Amino acid sequence: MNDDYLWDGSGKPDPEIRRLESLLGRFRHDPVRTSLDAGQTARAARRPAGGRWVLLATAATLVIAVVGAYLVSRVGDQGWEVVRLEGAPRVGSAAIARTGRLSVGGWVVTDEGSRAEIRIGTIGEARIDPGTRVRLVRADLTDHRLLLERGTLHARIWAPPRLFFVETPSATVVDLGCTYTLSVDAAGESLLSVTSGWVAFEFEGRESFVPAGALCATRKPRGPGTPYFEDATPSLRDALRRLDFEDDPDSRASSLEVVLREARPEDALSLWHLLSRMGAAERGRIHDRLAVLVPPPVGVTRDGVLRGDREMLDRWWDALGLGVSSWWRLWKSPGPPG
Amino acid sequence: MTDDPPQDPPGEIALVEAAQSGDAHAFRRLYDRYARMVHGLLLASVPRAEVDDLMQDVFLQAYRSLGSLRDGSAFGAWLARIARNRAHDYHRTSVPTEELKEDVPAPLSQEAEAMAALRAVRSLPPAYRETLTLRLVEGMTGPEIAERTGLTPDSVRVNLHRGMKLLREKLKGEGRS
Numbered sequence: 001m002n003d004d005y006l007w008d009g010s011g012k013p014d015p016e017i018r019r020l021e022s023l024l025g026r027f028r029h030d031p032v033r034t035s036l037d038a039g040q041t042a043r044a045a046r047r048p049a050g051g052r053w054v055l056l057a058t059a060a061t062l063v064i065a066v067v068g069a070y071l072v073s074r075v076g077d078q079g080w081e082v083v084r085l086e087g088a089p090r091v092g093s094a095a096i097a098r099t100g101r102l103s104v105g106g107w108v109v110t111d112e113g114s115r116a117e118i119r120i121g122t123i124g125e126a127r128i129d130p131g132t133r134v135r136l137v138r139a140d141l142t143d144h145r146l147l148l149e150r151g152t153l154h155a156r157i158w159a160p161p162r163l164f165f166v167e168t169p170s171a172t173v174v175d176l177g178c179t180y181t182l183s184v185d186a187a188g189e190s191l192l193s194v195t196s197g198w199v200a201f202e203f204e205g206r207e208s209f210v211p212a213g214a215l216c217a218t219r220k221p222r223g224p225g226t227p228y229f230e231d232a233t234p235s236l237r238d239a240l241r242r243l244d245f246e247d248d249p250d251s252r253a254s255s256l257e258v259v260l261r262e263a264r265p266e267d268a269l270s271l272w273h274l275l276s277r278m279g280a281a282e283r284g285r286i287h288d289r290l291a292v293l294v295p296p297p298v299g300v301t302r303d304g305v306l307r308g309d310r311e312m313l314d315r316w317w318d319a320l321g322l323g324v325s326s327w328w329r330l331w332k333s334p335g336p337p338g
Numbered sequence: 339m340t341d342d343p344p345q346d347p348p349g350e351i352a353l354v355e356a357a358q359s360g361d362a363h364a365f366r367r368l369y370d371r372y373a374r375m376v377h378g379l380l381l382a383s384v385p386r387a388e389v390d391d392l393m394q395d396v397f398l399q400a401y402r403s404l405g406s407l408r409d410g411s412a413f414g415a416w417l418a419r420i421a422r423n424r425a426h427d428y429h430r431t432s433v434p435t436e437e438l439k440e441d442v443p444a445p446l447s448q449e450a451e452a453m454a455a456l457r458a459v460r461s462l463p464p465a466y467r468e469t470l471t472l473r474l475v476e477g478m479t480g481p482e483i484a485e486r487t488g489l490t491p492d493s494v495r496v497n498l499h500r501g502m503k504l505l506r507e508k509l510k511g512e513g514r515s
Contacts, residue, residue: 003495003499006473006480006499006502007498008479008481016509017474020474020505021474021477023448023455024455024471025474025477026452027381027452028475029373029374029378029393318360
């Protein structure tokens, strides 16, 4: 036996090893299927199904390459299973004895004594509290989408970002790999509370990024408000609500004073969001306060921030210490060079 | 296969630290560097049709728990352990299926020969089948295998030598039967 060839391919090739290499090489890891082509977007990279792993094969991010294809490729087209947890939840007009099947366009409805669990394909689950109406909007490979008309939903998602969405009357919740609770009241206003991971709240181009431990409200027609941590002072929370959803200039001005005065380093989350939502005059004051709480990284200038320089805002976001923001950003951006 | 003291591939610690601090591009480079190893370790013990899927599980788990890795130089061995654990979980939780039969093409074809060779490799003891899969399937050299998996070069060399010896005997036996 020629051990040198077996060891590092040097020396005289061993015919049997060569034959085995040739035979077994067909099972080798295929980087084309799993690595990334910079610049391609995930959705542009959709391919016709030809196996269990080809759906997002050249997606733009590692997220997709590493995780997404696995999860999305397992989504079936038979609707989602609904499991009765308590009482008599209904799928459409039929009460569920133990389990039911929710098709696209169908509703799950719980009365005041019922609870249910929706199995979101293979990427997660959503528990439905009493008094809730939920509709399955889409069950595509890359778009698992519910509409929460009213009530409360607790979602736990183990998919990569942007595969699971919950529409509400005032905003869309975009899962970024997380556990969260979402409630919609009779007026269609929503409150999102994130337990782990990340959630984005979006409405007509306005986005809020909500990490674990934070909440975010939405109102029609404004969309998502400013996220805040659950241990923020009540006065700061109230001030943010007025800034987000009220128009009275005096009220807004006094609210901003409260926010700037009461903000702790943790509330940099809220201040950062306000930077891109307030008028030019207010932005300067918000910048100055945020800079005290979390100094901007080198190269992030006041002028740049005030004119809304996206890159600078992102870099400052990175400095907030809010964990896996790169996960989200990488998802949205082309792959890195090289 | 045991995890001996890890090697320290050039730049690896910095890459791991960057990934730990949230640099997803760094994690992507780690992925590129270790994809073959993870693929090979999984292929050594789970059905071929499951390998790519499980591979994604492994890297997702690694990404999520990277913060718990204290020694960046142990990344390869740590990742290898995740891959082996995932393969173990697969066998623990999966229902036996007929998938292997679907993999077997018509007799005498090259594909059939390849499947037979793969089955023979998989029938070896874990330390041998993993090392040989990385060498014969993934095309890694012995030094690369040592560097990636955290095994010592001596261990890899011994595994390759003994594993190949066993594999030859098995293939010879199959050829006779």
